[in-house]
Amino acid sequence: MxxxxxxxxxxxxxxxxxxxxxxxxxxxQAAPGDNLAWTATPSASYTSPWESVAAIRDGVDPPRSNDTANPRWGTWPNQGQQWVDLTWTATQTIRAAEVYFFDDGGGVRLPSSWRVQSWNGSAYVDVAGVSGYPVAADRYNSVTFTAVSTTRLRVALQSGAGSVGLLEVKAHTNGPTTPPPTSGWNxxxxxxxxxxxxxxxxxxxxxxxxxxxxxxxxxxxxxxxxxxxxxxxxxxxxxxxxxxxxxxxxxxxxxxxxxxxxxxxxxxxxxxxxxxxxxxxxxxxxxxxxxxxxxxxxxxxxxxxxxxxxxxxxxxxxxxxxxxxxxxxxxxxxxxxxxxxxxxxxxxxxxxxxxxxxxxxxxxxxxxxxxxxxxxxxxxxxxxxxxxxxxxxxxxxxxxxxxxxxxxxxxxxxxxxxxxxxxxxxxxxx
Ligand SMILES: [Zn+2]
Structure with missing residues (x-):
């Protein structure tokens, strides 16, 4: 060889x-602190035929919001309230999520707002104790909230200047994944x-x-x-x-x-x-x-x-x-x-x-x-x-x-x- x-x-x-x-x-089952999303089955309100809802949990960290290389989820031409769900076969404890928005500068743009909901057995309800819902391009947007035990988590997006999309969604038991601090040889x-x-x-x-x-x-x-x-x-x-x-x-x-x-x-x-x-x-x-x-x-x-x-x-x-x-x-x-x-x-x-x-x-x-x-x-x-x-x-x-x-x-x-x-x-x- x-x-x-x-x-x-x-x-x-x-x-x-x-x-x-x-x-x-x-x-x-994912270890504490790891991304739970990859063990979930994804679904969505709507997916453009050329896009893939599976992309949101494929483990590919996007290089930018206008990612032309990796699979993504998008709803063009549909606007308004759109969502993706993550469904697990067993109950998960979740207290943080990270989303990476898809924005191609054309028909798919950043949302005007978003929120996380959990399934309580009969309906989706907003998670409580939210740290905030940032909306930024070219990075993960993180939210922490009061822990929920659920089999389903929803990321709901309200469209802004166009349709909406996501490149990746992460769900965590222990908080967002943050890189270790910059340091020398220690x-x-x-x-x-x-x-x-x-x-x-x-x-x-x-x-x-x-x-x-x-x-x-x-x-x-x-x-x-x-x-x-x-x-x-x-x-x-x-x-x-x-x-x-x-x-x-x-x-x-x-x-x-x-x-x-x-x-x-x-x-x-x-x-x-x-x-x-x-x-x-x-x-x-x-x-x-x-x-x-x-x-x-x-x-x-x-x-x-x-x-x-x-x-x-x-x-x-x-x-x-x-x-x-x-x-x-x-x-x-x-x-x-x-x-x-x-x-x-x-x-x-x-x-x-x-x-x-x-x-x-x-x-x-x-x-x-x-x-x-x-x-x-x-x-x-x-x-x-x-x-x-x-x-x-x-x-x-x-x-x-x-x-x-x-x-x-x-x-x-x-x-x-x-x-x-x-x-x-x-x-x-x-
Ligand atoms: Zn070896």
């Missing part, structure tokens, strides 16, 4: 973690020694001592793009894919990717609070496996490498590490940084600068899981984080980069990621 040696050796032992997750990893005291051990170990072992010479870490790809990541899916499978499954794969990638990025937001000069993740292509053996006819993604058929379908080399970052894509038919905008390589019957995972690989069954069985452990672990490798099969840093227990010892990103993982940023950031001018 032309992956770096330190990463190529990881595939077999992670099987342990993979099996543990498959048997015990049914999608769980890890907890008990992690200083193990972090120094890890960095010294990586300097000695990575790329035959050329850790700093390697120029295709996830960091390099992210900064070459100035803040987004494109994926292409290598569908190394005989299964067919519905349009809904295609969108679920995208949403899962966006959600999981954000968990790592959220650890960086606001930290030590890292400039991005959000990294939009797009899926620009799918590679298959037979076009008939893909059960959609629209042109939302590029489709690569029968381009076989490593005995698996691959997305076109002219569009792939791995093959064009200069960041130039002169022979990519769609140009640089349709290039892909990472491959998500999903193989029937594949155990464990592998990750590197080329992307991440795991079992097709594992990925699809966990597509709605809050933490897709193997994907998170392999994205960690894409950003340079090492494995820990033969040694353990002093005084730290389970963490996701030590396969099998944690199912989600831990504080030690967070600080290992931040340590990579500390050591590489000057290469990007920070």
């Amino acid at each position: 032309n992956t770096r040696k330190a990463l190529a050796s990881t595939a077999s032992i992670l099987v342990t973690a993979g099996l543990a997750l498959v048997t015990g990893g049914a999608p769980a 890890p907890p005291a008990n992690l200083v020694t193990p972090l120094n051990q890890v960095w010294a170990h990586q300097e000695q072992t990575y790329n035959n001592g050329n850790l700093y010479a390697f120029r295709n870490y996830g960091w390099d790809q992210l900064f070459a793009n100035r803040g987004y990541i494109n994926y292409c899916v290598r569908w190394d499978s005989s299964a067919s894919v519905t349009a809904a499954q295609r969108d679920q794969v995208h949403a899962a990638l966006a959600r999981q990717y954000r968990k790592w990025i959220a650890e960086m937001a606001g930290h030590n000069g890292f400039p991005y609070t959000d990294v939009p993740v797009r899926v620009v292509g799918w590679a298959v053996r037979d076009r008939a496996q893909l059960q959609w006819t629209d042109n939302s993604v590029d489709v690569y058929v029968g381009d076989i490498r490593e005995n698996a379908p691959q997305c076109g080399a002219p569009c792939g970052r791995f093959f064009n590490q200069s960041g130039q894509y002169p022979n990519c038919p769609g140009g640089a905008a349709r290039h892909y940084d990472h491959s998500l390589w999903l193989t029937d019957g594949f155990g464990g995972g592998a990750g590197g600068d080329w992307g991440q690989r795991m079992g097709r069954e594992y990925f699809m069985n966990n597509v709605n899981a809050e933490n897709m452990t193997i994907l998170l672990h392999e994205i960690g490798h894409t950003y340079g984080l090492d494995d820990f099969y033969d040694w353990t840093p002093s005084g730290v227990g389970g963490f996701i980069m030590r396969a099998g010892s944690a199912s989600s990103i831990t504080e030690f993982d967070r600080w290992m990621l931040r340590d990579w940023w500390r050591h590489l950031k000057n290469r990007y001018g920070y």
